[in-house]
Each structure stands twice: as structure tokens, then as C-alpha cells.
Amino acid sequence: MRIFFSLVVVGAVWVVASNLSHAEPIPQTLKKPVTNEYQSVKVEDNYQWLEQDDDPAVKAWSDAQSRRTREYLDKLPDRAAIEKQLTDWYAKTSPSYSGIVSRPGILFARKFQPPKQQQMLVTLASAEDPKSEKMVLDPNKLDPSGKTAIDWFVPSHDGKYVAMSISQGGSEDGTLHIYETATGKPLKDSIAHVQYPTAGGSAAWNADGTGIYYTRFPRKGERADADLNFYQQVYFHKIGTADSEDTYSIGKDFPRIAEIKLEASHDGKYILATVANGDGGDFAHYLLGPDGNWKQLTQFSDQIKGARIGRDNALYLLSRADAPRGKILRASLDKPELENATVIVSPGNAVIQFMEPTGDALYVGDLLGGPSQIRRFGLDGQGETIVPIPNISAVTEMESLEDNSLLFRDVSYTEPAAWFHLTGNSPPKKTALVDSSPISFADIEVSREMATSKDGTKIPLNIIRRKGTKLDGNNAVLLYGYGGYGISMQPNFDFTRRLWFDRGGVLIIANIRGGGEFGEEWHKAGNLIKKQNVFDDFAAAAQYLINEKWTRAEKLAILGGSNGGLLMGAMITQHPDLVRAVVSTVGIYDMLRVELAPNGAFNVTEFGTVKDPEQFKALYAYSPYHHVADGTNYPSILFMTGANDGRVAPYHSRKMVARLDEANKSSNPILLRTSTSSGHGIGTALSERIKQLADQYSFLFAQLGMARH
Secondary structure: OOOOOOOHHHOOOHHHHHOOOOOOOOOOOOOOOEEEEEEEEEEOOHHHHHHHOOOOHHHHHHHHHHHHHHHHHHHHOOOEEEEEEHHHHHOOOOOEEEEEEEOOEEEEEEEEEEOOOOOOEEEEEEOOOOOHHHEOHHHHOOOOOOOOOEEEEEOOOOOOOEEEEEEEEEOOOEEEEEEOOOOOOOOEEEEEEEEEEEEOOEEEOOOOOOEEEEEEEEEEEEOOOOHHOOOOEEHHHOOOOOHHHOEEEEEOOOOOOEEEEEEEEEOOEEEEEEEEEOHHHHEEEEEEEOOOEEEEOOHHHEEEEEEEEEOOOEEEEOOOOOOOOOOEEEOOOOOOOOOHHHEEEEOOOOOOEEEOOHHHHHHHHOOOOOOOOEEOOOOOOOOOOOEEEOOEEEEEEEHHHHHHHHOEEEEOOOOOOEEEEEOOOOEEEEEEEEEOOOOOOOOEEEEEEEOOOOOEEEEEEEEEEEEEOOOOOOOOOEEEEOOOOOOOOOOOOOOHHHHHHHHHHHHHEEEEEEEOOOHHHHOOOOOHOOHHHHHHHHHHHHHHHHOOOOOHHEEEEEEEEOOOOOOOHHHHOOOOOOEEEEEEEEOOOOOOOOOOOOHHHHHHHHOOOOOOHHHHHHHHHHHHHHHHHOOOOOOOEEEEEEEEOOOOOOOHHHHHHHHHHHEEEEOOOOOEEEEOOOOOOOOOOHHHHOOOOOOOHHHHHHHHOOOOO
């Protein structure tokens, strides 16, 4: 599963002084040299022993780091006040609805309503009638500690039942449960390990709601212990029976790193399986028809990136074959093979991100380098019209309704998310499902500028700041980037950024290569052996902001998580003098050993493998852990990780901190914050998220000397 890190964490910063008390003495870290050989190259690793999560010595070392970090952060100016302010703001926010799924006469939706810790599952009669809301499952009542989360849910076709994967502690290790929608009562059915961070998980109901197809990982004894989070397959479960009676459906011939996404047609007669070959962005597709047989429709090499079953019994395919920005094909379910599909939407300048077929139209969500647009076509691809939506905004979700109308969720940097209703060619209307912010962003403006990367590529920068901000080189700037997996950094709203803006801060979100903002070529220009382009793009963005007087190096901070944490590691080691402070969350730093962890193996199709000579050369050339240099003046750094992270092993942060502590010549703090109650960030309780944000903001404010304006 892609190691994605939510932009929600783009947080705040404020600090006050350069003479802050230094952190407690650095815990002594033993060196236990180990030599590993890759492609005839011997690489010494002094801190490989820190990879053992359960080793008492590792726990003791990690606890010492945590005490030192808490000692430092808790003494920062206004740290407690920031946490209180964030808590107060969250308590004043409106309910937020996401993940809407339509069934006849009913909508299912995730509802987040602080101060509750986790999202709930509710039903609504319509998007115009919030008062019709009924609770299906509230994980906050299941677990008052706030550590139990809904990974995903799938309603039966008539909406009578809903299947849910539920996990604890941010582990994303999900068990499938089935609930009665009207009463919220659980059935006796329970199936373990249907979801895990490596390949995720999914399910699809059969036509009459008597059973469900679901993804499952091997049980102990079915595979070697090292393979229990690999070899995902599809099984069928009949409601009311023991899972030991479930029958195998498909997947034995899929790759070890297959990731399976299931979708049923609206009548339940067909099941579509989208199979990813790890995280590199290649997919194969299979269709289960009424005859009970699976049929392979596409192969990984066909460059089909998305598939949907329409209400008109047709298959719609998003292809990037000879069309890096995408085209859409259509085939009949009677003859669904790729060779029978015809092009109905030709490639153009816009990047096709997703598609949503209704009974009488095909809606296409496009990317325009970051912001979105929606186009409407007839089911034959004719009659193109552009749906008017706000500028510099992002369409994050679409759902077709029974009456062939469309719901879509739109958000911008300055306006919270809202659901819109679209009927035919009429302009979209805002529904009653509208998020509100506890504070105003009326004084905030957004512009896009272009930085030039090392090889001449133009890199868009989204610059968010208070109106009237002067370009005098004195602004505190927070630069955010990701750059991987074809994931695009689109406009989003986060009211916690108000803390940053209130201290005169400027926020920059960079659309660097590795993402999908400009299609598959943009992604491929930043993966495998071309990963260095990602780091060059981000460094060019930082240099541009300095050259154009948005800031200067002493007032510049950078933030990234997961794959973006790797980006932070590369910036720390390649450009230590370019920034003043770094916040790096759940990051990857040892690129030579990352593939040994279960989810790391899924990432080989994105990063490469040390088993390939050319890829090893590229990995070793930028691996942050291996490029920490003794005697270097490193910036202030806050590393954050989660003890339950199944996507990026926490040891990456431990090893990176140990090596930097050893090498750092400056007096700047290098801190490690390990959350014992969370993982990669998904399913983290609200109270812990608030604490993490408070630590990030107070750390950055302190390093950049930011006082409230």
C-alpha cells in the first residue's frame, strides 16, 4: 500500500529565541558495526542493532530519546497554550462528512465530529437532510480510549448490511465485521487479517446480500511466517457461517506483493478486481461474471490505471498507454477484454485522475497541475462540457446517485470542504454537508509561482500567506513536499495553519516530480533511478523562495512525511545549509534495507531494489542514512514516528537520529518523538494528533524566532 502521509499535518510554527535552552544530553548510542555487501560493495552499519523493536536495549535507547525530546519540547514557549488552542478550535468545528456511498434511498458516510477521537459511520436520507442522520457504528463508544478505527466499509446493494474492517492503535491490521444498518447490531461474522498496511484490503457484496467477497492474507501455517503479510487473495464468505468454511476465489497466481481492490457492479452480478503490482503504479484487472468464472481483462504492461463498472453494464478504463495524461476506454461487460474496448475520451492537456459513470453520463475528474476540474460526457464520450467549480480547488471524491445525479466534494486552501450536487448540465449546488472552520481565512490569499529545477524543469509552488505579505527576505516560510507514487499535492484546507499565519508565516506546497500533477511522465521522472529529480526539485523550490525574497535560509523550515520524510532526509544530507529547521514524520532513511520490511517489499516497484545493479547504485547515491557526514553543521530537526507503524518501520528514525547525533557539529537540537499509541498516521486518535501538531508548531516557532503578530 502506498506510504501516503496526509497533508493535514502541515502544521504550524512559532518560536521565539535563539538562546533557548538546549536539549538534555544526547543519550549515548553504542556502535555495533555490521558489514553488509550489495553488488560487491561493502557497507558498514554501526546502528543496525537499533532495528530490533523488541530488544530491551533498543527500547531503553528509544525511551531515553523520548524523555530528552519531551524535556525539550515541553519547555518551549507556549507549547501548552498551543495544544489548548488547537483543542478549543477542534471542539468548535462542524461535523465533516467524507467517503459517501450511495444505496437506494440511503447514503452512507464517515462522520468526524471533534472532540470525538475517531470517525463514525452514519447514514443519511440525502445530502440535503443532515437531521435524517442515523448512527451505524461509533468506534468511540466501542473503545473510549480512542484507539479503535474503521479502516473501510462496504454496504450491501440494498443497504441492509454494511461490512467494516476495524483495527486498533493505528496498526491498520483489520478484522472484518458485519453490522445491520438499521439497528447497528453486529452479526456474529468476524474474519481476521483482511486488511494490513502492506496491501490494504477491500470487500464486495454478492447480488442478494447473502455473502461477501473479501481480501485476506495467509493464516499461520498456510505460508512461512515471513510471508503472512504478503500473497493477498480473495475469498468468499457466506453470511452466518464460520470463516473456516469460506471458499477461495482468486489470487493464488498473483505476485507476492499484489494489492487487491474489489468493486461490485450496482446490481452485484459482476465483481471487478483491480490488482496492483506493489506500489509502482502498474495494475491488472479481473472480472467475475454471472457464470462464476474470473476473466483477466488487462495485464500490468497494458498501462490501465483505473477501471469502473458503469450502471449501464459497461466497463470504463482509464488508460495511460501512449497517453501519459490519460484517456478513457469503454467496453461491454459481455466482451470486457481490453482488445474490445474503444476510446471514448481522447487524451488532452488535463491529467485524468478518476472517473464516475452514472446512468446517463460520465464524469471525469481532471488535474491541472494541482487544482482540479470536472468534465461531463455522454456515456459514448460525446457532448463534453466543463462543470464550473471554484478556482485553485481540489475535487477529492465523487459518488453517483440512483437518479443519475452526482455528489462531489470540493475543497480549497482558503475554504473548508463542501459536498456539491450536480444534475445534468445545471451548475452544481452546494448541499447541506458543508464543513465550517472555527476561524476565518478571509485575510489569506493563494498564488502559484514556478521554480526552475536543476535540469530546467518548471516546478509549481502554491504560496499561501496573509494578504499584504512583503517580499523582504524576512518571512518565516514552511515548505512542504512529497514527490512519490504518482500522488498529487492538491489544494486542501487545514484550519490549524491559522497558528502559522498569525505569526506572519508563509506556507508553500510544492508540486514536485514523483507526483501525478502532470501525468504519468511526471511520476516516472521521479521514481526508481530518477528519484534524485525529486530532491533537486525541492531544493530548487527552497532556493527560489530565497532568491525571490520570500525568505532567507535562517527563516526557512521544511516538512514532509513518509515518502516525504525520505525527501526531508535527502535535504538534510544534501543541503544542510539551505534550511534552518526540519520536521520529518514517519520517514524512510535507510534505502538499502527498507525492502527487508514487509511494506518495503511493496515499495520496490517505486524505489527500486538493491538486487538490481543500476537501482542499487541510485539508492546508495541518495540514501540519507548513508550520507550523514561527520563534522557537518546540521539544522534543527524533529523526527516523529509511530511505534505501531506497519508502513515505514520506526527503526528508520532511530538509526537516522543515532547517526546524526554522532555527526552533528552544530548546537541545533536533533530530536526523536515516538508515539506509542499510533502508527503511520491513519487511525490516530484526535488527542494524539493534536499533541503531535502542538509539538511541530512549537518546535518550528522556536527555531525560526516567530512571535505572534
